[in-house]
Amino acid sequence: MRSALAAAFFCLISLAGVLAQQSPAQDGDLWWKHAVVYEVYPRSFQDSNNDGVGDIRGIERRLDYLKDLGIDAIWITPMYPSPQVDFGYDISDYRAIDPQYGSMEDFDALMKSAKAHDLRVIMDIVLNHTSDQHPWFKESRSSRTNPKRDWYIWRDGKNGGPPNNWQSWFGHSAWTLDPATGQYYYHYFYTQQPDLNWRNPEVRKAMFDIVKFWLDKGVAGFRLDAVSRLFEDPQMRDDPYLPGYNAYGDRNIQHKFTDDLPEVHDVLRDLRKLVDSYPGHPVLISEADEPTIADLSKMYGAHNDEVQLPMDFQIADVNQLSAPKFRKLFEEVENNPAHGWPEYFFSNHDQPRQWDRYGDGVHNDQIAKLMAALELLPRGTQQMYYGEEIGMRTTDPKRIEDVRDPIGRTGWPKEKGRDGERTPMQWTPEMPNAGFTAPNVKPWLPVPPSAKTINVQVESGQFESLLNFYKALLKMRHTEPALVSGDYVTLNPDDPDVFSFLRTPPNSGRSVLVALNMSSRNRTISFAASESLKTRGSKGQATHVTILKSSYPTSGTVKLDQIDIPAFGALVLGVE
Numbered sequence: 001m002r003s004a005l006a007a008a009f010f011c012l013i014s015l016a017g018v019l020a021q022q023s024p025a026q027d028g029d030l031w032w033k034h035a036v037v038y039e040v041y042p043r044s045f046q047d048s049n050n051d052g053v054g055d056i057r058g059i060e061r062r063l064d065y066l067k068d069l070g071i072d073a074i075w076i077t078p079m080y081p082s083p084q085v086d087f088g089y090d091i092s093d094y095r096a097i098d099p100q101y102g103s104m105e106d107f108d109a110l111m112k113s114a115k116a117h118d119l120r121v122i123m124d125i126v127l128n129h130t131s132d133q134h135p136w137f138k139e140s141r142s143s144r145t146n147p148k149r150d151w152y153i154w155r156d157g158k159n160g161g162p163p164n165n166w167q168s169w170f171g172h173s174a175w176t177l178d179p180a181t182g183q184y185y186y187h188y189f190y191t192q193q194p195d196l197n198w199r200n201p202e203v204r205k206a207m208f209d210i211v212k213f214w215l216d217k218g219v220a221g222f223r224l225d226a227v228s229r230l231f232e233d234p235q236m237r238d239d240p241y242l243p244g245y246n247a248y249g250d251r252n253i254q255h256k257f258t259d260d261l262p263e264v265h266d267v268l269r270d271l272r273k274l275v276d277s278y279p280g281h282p283v284l285i286s287e288a289d290e291p292t293i294a295d296l297s298k299m300y301g302a303h304n305d306e307v308q309l310p311m312d313f314q315i316a317d318v319n320q321l322s323a324p325k326f327r328k329l330f331e332e333v334e335n336n337p338a339h340g341w342p343e344y345f346f347s348n349h350d351q352p353r354q355w356d357r358y359g360d361g362v363h364n365d366q367i368a369k370l371m372a373a374l375e376l377l378p379r380g381t382q383q384m385y386y387g388e389e390i391g392m393r394t395t396d397p398k399r400i401e402d403v404r405d406p407i408g409r410t411g412w413p414k415e416k417g418r419d420g421e422r423t424p425m426q427w428t429p430e431m432p433n434a435g436f437t438a439p440n441v442k443p444w445l446p447v448p449p450s451a452k453t454i455n456v457q458v459e460s461g462q463f464e465s466l467l468n469f470y471k472a473l474l475k476m477r478h479t480e481p482a483l484v485s486g487d488y489v490t491l492n493p494d495d496p497d498v499f500s501f502l503r504t505p506p507n508s509g510r511s512v513l514v515a516l517n518m519s520s521r522n523r524t525i526s527f528a529a530s531e532s533l534k535t536r537g538s539k540g541q542a543t544h545v546t547i548l549k550s551s552y553p554t555s556g557t558v559k560l561d562q563i564d565i566p567a568f569g570a571l572v573l574g575v576e
């Protein structure tokens with residue numbers, strides 16, 4: 001009887017899903033709310049022409065893998081023509097594909113193939129700056145009277161130095177003197193990435209036209225690179241200093257006058273209007289490292305009319321296994337003042353991989369599974385980074401001569417740059433290149449020796465592997481009604497070690513209880529007294545408990561009043 005009811009409920013849910021696809025705006029059940037987005041760093045994913053650099057055809061070749069993994073969309077970091085100083089984030093042509101990665105025909109073929117796999121493609125768009133090799137900047141720097149002069153931010157120096165104390169995120173002054181015209185130009189990032197002047201309406205129009213160009217190609221949305229930095233204080237006031245020095249030897253500074261200016265929101269509102277005018281509900285994902293939930297909340301817009309998915313850096317950056325900290329932050333996001341939809345991630349191409357960041361050096365494999373559950377099971381949209389599903393390690397260069405990311409040279413040895421988290425994807429045990437490129441080719445970054453055992457092929461064949469754990473959770477996340485669209489409720493709020501939460505389905509049906517032991521102690525926990533659970537089931541309490549997944553061997557009956565959970569264990573229960 002129970003299974004017949006469950007089947008009927010499932011049919012209803014599937015029907016609701018189909019209807020949602022057809023008319024998402026009516027019930028608010030938009031595709032991106034149920035999506036797991038997988039970040040592909042194209043240089044490092046799959047090389048198809050054996051030049052040591054990944055490419056678009058390589059990505060296309062791996063769509064079967066991605067579909068089987070269970071993700072819904074790929075976000076590809078910039079593939080536009082670029083001098084590659086910042087590996088694509090310095091764009092010299094926004095309407096083309098860098099020949100290193102292929103051609104526009106390859107891109108169109110990827111779009112077609114992704115569609116056939118029912119996978120969406122999200123582009124990375126860099127609105128804040130261009131490459132210094134972009135024709136706009138070449139014109140702009142050619143003379144003080146060039147019509148494109150005002151497309152960038154040019155100022156006279158002060159007292160023989162730069163116009164003010166603004167610092168680049170990548171170290172040292174954010175101003176570079178251009179001897180040709182004797183003025184300084186502003187760059188929040190590398191010298192080769194001059195900032196556009198968003199106060200100039202022509203710049204705005206040009207960038208919006210580029211966004212349209214890609215929407216016309218059918219992309220499912222954009223990850224908005226460094227978008228909080230579009231505007232600078234028109235009065236050019238000095239930023240306040242903070243105590244201490246950074247890895248580059250500069251005084252620490254608060255980017256008060258170059259980050260999060262209110263004008264950003266006008267642009268975001270207009271961008272949202274633009275994407276909303278396209279079919280298929282394209283999504284905007286903002287990269288903005290907001291310090292508090294109140295700040296993060298602003299990115300949704302006062303009327304939920306800006307970014308649908310602001311990346312939550314606070315949760316990503318806890319950088320420590322702490323049940324109280326995660327509990328507090330997830331609660332805060334759940335109750336964000338904008339009622340916005342949460343977006344979670346733990347790794348990307350800018351920070352050491354989660355395997356190392358959260359691992360304690362002894363139980364990293366257990367912890368990686370726990371992190372997968374923490375990432376994939378709360379309410380929200382999740383973002384994964386290629387290779388996290390197999391437990392790829394951060395592998396920093398050992399010598400400064402080998403560093404590719406320029407900040408690794410400026411900041412060596414304190415800051416080794418971001419090469420460590422960008423090493424090639426590990427597909428097979430075949431060394432030295434693990435299936436990323438042919439064995440006789442030198443890849444753009446070396447494949448770590450750990451690839452011999454940590455790779456897709458080997459882990460696919462191991463029942464207990466991290467890869468199979470991810471697959472199981474991804475499947476569950478798309479099929480359990482409580483995980484697809486259920487609420488989120490914190491359980492056992494005072495437990496210092498075990499972070500537990502309950503996902504309850506929208507109507508009746510089973511709830512999913514997730515318990516994550518973030519400590520190195522074996523623990524016995526109890527949910528018997530939980531009000532959230534008592535209300536369920538025919539006798540006014542949970543009657544039927546099923547183990548849906550655990551990161552450790554366990555079987556038999558689970559009683560909610562006494563559950564043994566080992567150190568760093570992750571347990572997922574179905575509760576009816």
Ligand code: GLC
Nearest residue numbers: 086089126189225226349350
């Ligand atoms: C973003 C990117 C980073 C890049 C920077 C400048 O933070 O994620 O990789 O270096 O913007 O474009």
